[in-house]
Amino acid sequence: MIEISENSLTLRIGNFELAHSEDFPIFAVGRGENTYEMSHGNFNISKYYNEKIPLRKFKVLSKNENQCEILFFSPSGEELKSKFSLIADKLTIEILSASKNLNRFWIYIPTYESEEIYGCGEQYSYLNLRGKRVPLWVSEQGVGRNKRDIITHFANFKDDAGGDWHTTYFPQPTFVSSRNYYSIVHSYAYSEFDFSHRNFHELEIHEIPQKIEFGTGNSLIDTVVKLTKSIGLPNPLPDWVYDGVILGLQGGRDVVVPKIMRALEKGLKITGLWIQDWEGKRITTFGKQLMWNWVYDENMYPNLPEMIDQLRDMGIRTLGYINTFLALEGSLYQEASKKGYLVRKPNGEEYHVVVTTFPAALVDFTNPEAREWIKKVIKSNMIGIGLSGWMADFGEYLPTDAVLYDGTPAELYHNRYPVDWAKINAEAVEEAGKMGEVVFFMRAGNLHSARYSTLFWHGDQLVNWSKDDGLPSVIVAALSMTMSGIGLTHSDIGGYTTLAKNVPDIVVTKRTKELFMRWAEQSTFTPVMRTHEGNWPDENWQFDSDEETLKHFARMSMVHYALKPYIKQLVEKYAYEGKPIIMPLNLRYRIENTEELKYQYLFGEDLLVAPVIESGQDTKKVFIPDDEWVHLWSGKRYTGGTYEIEAPIGYPPVFYLADSEWKDVFEKAGDMK
Structure with a gap:
């Protein structure tokens, strides 16, 4: 719906709307320049703004029921000509022309405090990005990725390679809202998506973008599926x-x-x-x-x-x-x-x-x-x-x-x-x-x-348990990729980056037997299992470093193979229909705070996985959503609630829906000895 009065403009699809007035303009434009310093794929970016100009005035150039062309302008003469198109559940904004020398653009989206935001590509530290300002720039993920971590400080000191919570190989100018809408900014310029304001989101793009797209769904999972289809579907795996x-x-x-x-x-x-x-x-x-x-x-x-x-x-x-x-x-x-x-x-x-x-x-x-x-x-x-x-x-x-x-x-x-x-x-x-x-x-x-x-992997994690750059981070990475419309992901089993040579003892990281075994368990419940020896293979525990590890790994490989019919149909539904594979729980269940549950996930709709992500754990507290679930290894049944689940090596907390059509496949996998 398009509503236009003398001083205001409202565009609405479903429960999403953009509203323009002189006090709250949709757009601002400006001029500026960035300075980039690159070291080993890591970037220090300094931003300078000559000016930022709200476009408070507008003039309707043409209008019909589902489309309008509008000229936005400022008292100082800056202009932006835009075309708004509303088709079913999608709002598209095309920038038709702009004043010369403009190279900064802002769009403002009304919001509520309770809204949660997901996506922006591959994020390793946070699933819900509400309250965050997210830079979108392809870079190395960084070593450690936490400014409070001694490893990150050492990597910064040695090679300026420590990274931060937002540094990522795979940023993407898209996000999904818990209010069941998605946004796509069609631009490859440096951008910053600011979700820290109470009443609005501010998307800053360092060029005048060609197009911005908003779409709505009937549910959060429906919204994710529509985003997935919009950015493009791959072929199924061989x-x-x-x-x-x-x-x-x-x-x-x-x-x-x-x-x-x-x-x-x-x-x-x-x-x-x-x-x-x-x-x-x-x-x-x-x-x-x-x-x-x-x-x-x-x-x-x-x-x-x-x-x-x-x-x-x-x-x-x-x-x-x-x-x-x-x-x-x-x-x-x-x-x-x-x-x-x-x-x-x-x-x-x-x-x-x-x-x-x-x-x-x-x-x-x-x-x-x-x-x-x-x-x-x-x-x-x-x-x-x-x-x-x-x-x-x-x-x-x-x-x-x-x-x-x-x-x-x-x-x-x-x-x-x-x-x-x-x-x-x-x-x-x-x-x-x-x-x-x-x-x-x-x-x-x-x-x-x-x-x-055809497939993505999560990059060069540390061979440790750190939440920003170790085993836990690949779970958040997979979920954020799902919420960005990308379904086929996996990781290096055991991680990749070892700091062991020519470094102080306090920052030494070496892959342990326990870490490898727990990482293998998590990877079992992803589309692809793949190992990497790491950058210092001789310093790290490998799949065949002892008989117990090899036996454990062999069993997990057989569990994964037993799940082939289930995994294959998940991949095909993603490739042909855009349905997610590794999902946060709130894509199927009503969850109040997804950030607290970001280390659990649904593998398809029928498997609930809660990997062990801390050293020394043999039990784990697991949230069970409202449904009847069967423990994969023991056959014990659980309904909604939080439980302390036994989790010895080789038996991570995994559950399947009691009424699943894949019950026979899951029972076969659970019986692997």
């Missing part, structure tokens, strides 16, 4: 992905093959071997890293295509690794440099970015020839030798002072860079005729990444 664990190993053929054979003998259900060092390795002060030249290393993996075929005959697919960089020592860098496919500095030199301890060149995705070239590398050197998937890493490191082929300012392209990286990988798979067979997984992203990438 069937083989569900058949066990994707085992992350490295070190060469003579190392990984014996490990696989021993694991199979002990009952580990393996569906994939992920060898991130298929293209070679380098040892740095950060640990065991990779040689970023996307050609297989014949010394480490002699006749790799033959090995891939042999493993496939055993029912095991092989996965590799690629990222947005090229090693300066590599043959591909020499080729890309000669052809002019690399990001450049303002002085015309190639931009060589230091990622951890060494410089590397970035491929310029605004160059159509460079895009075709890197796709050819993927199709020939990876798919062509038989790889069934890969980690498509990075995407966060485009410097804002870079010069791009097509002239787009790097500041405005930075957040789009990982989206184009996802699109390039998707196109390579499609052009190779391997859709539905190949899976690639990414950590960086932004608006519309979901429609291109």
Whole structure:
């Protein structure tokens, strides 16, 4: 509904409305500039505002029942021409024109104190963002991510790499409200979504956006589904992905093959071997890293295509690794440099970015020839030798002072860079005729990444129990991704980042046996189970570090495999209908404070999961929603309330609906010994 009077404007869909008056204008515009300092993918951003001008006056240019064009203006002459369209449950605002040199934009949305806000991409620390001001900028997540944590202080002191609660690989200019509406800002510019005001939300975008979209649903889950469909749905996962664990190993053929054979003998259900060092390795002060030249290393993996075929005959697919960089020592860098496919500095030199301890060149995705070239590398050197998937890493490191082929300012392209990286990988798979067979997984992203990438992982968590950057954080990350319309997520079992070499004892972090086992339990109840040895493999507990761990991991892999029919239909409902997979409890039940329950989740609508996320726990207090639930391991029944549940290693608190159509599948999984 559109209501216009002499001095006011109201636009309403469902229970959502925008209201403009001279005292409370919808829009403000301005001019400003940002300064960006990047260190190892972490950014310090300083903002300067020349002016901020509320557009208090308006003039109706045209109007019918569902559409109107309106010119907003200020006494000083700034103008913004907008088109508002109301179709069913959606309000779209298109910015048709604006005064010259405007590069700041604000929109104000009325709210209530009791409203909860979710989304903004992948958030690791908070599920409910009400009361927060959320910057949206693709970056490294940071080490520790908590300014009160000694590890974060050390990482900041050493490399300016500590991060904060809001730093993330995958921000997204979308949010969902507990009032059953969603918002999408169609812009890749730096933005800040401010949910800290009592009576309004303030969305600040550092350009004049092309479009802003609001949609409403009949319920919170209906709203999330509509957002999910709006940003784009991916293809379902290949069937083989569900058949066990994707085992992350490295070190060469003579190392990984014996490990696989021993694991199979002990009952580990393996569906994939992920060898991130298929293209070679380098040892740095950060640990065991990779040689970023996307050609297989014949010394480490002699006749790799033959090995891939042999493993496939055993029912095991092989996965590799690629990222947005090229090693300066590599043959591909020499080729890309000669052809002019690399990001450049303002002085015309190639931009060589230091990622951890060494410089590397970035491929310029605004160059159509460079895009075709890197796709050819993927199709020939990876798919062509038989790889069934890969980690498509990075995407966060485009410097804002870079010069791009097509002239787009790097500041405005930075957040789009990982989206184009996802699109390039998707196109390579499609052009190779391997859709539905190949899976690639990414950590960086932004608006519309979901429609291109086949899978996401939560990034480089610390190998510890910290709530901002350890095991608990991947649960919040999965839930916030769901509330951002992204359903296919998983994590490195056991985490990735170890601080063990050349650091003070007070900040040493090493993966323990207990942490690995508990992380494996949590990953069992996600779409994909995949391990990572971490940046210092020899310092960390691995899946085969002792017999007990291997036996535990084998059992959890069989539980996951037993759940295949259930998990597969969850993924298909997400891919075809937009239905969420890993859900906060309030998508199905009336919950007063979702933030207090952010470490429990629904895995589909029929499984309730409350992972153990603290060291030394053998019981856990669990909130059981109103329904009849069956404990997966004991068969004991529970109804709504809070209970202290026994949770020894190997038996995390998991429950299924008593009347679930998947009861037989759950009973089979629960009986795994």
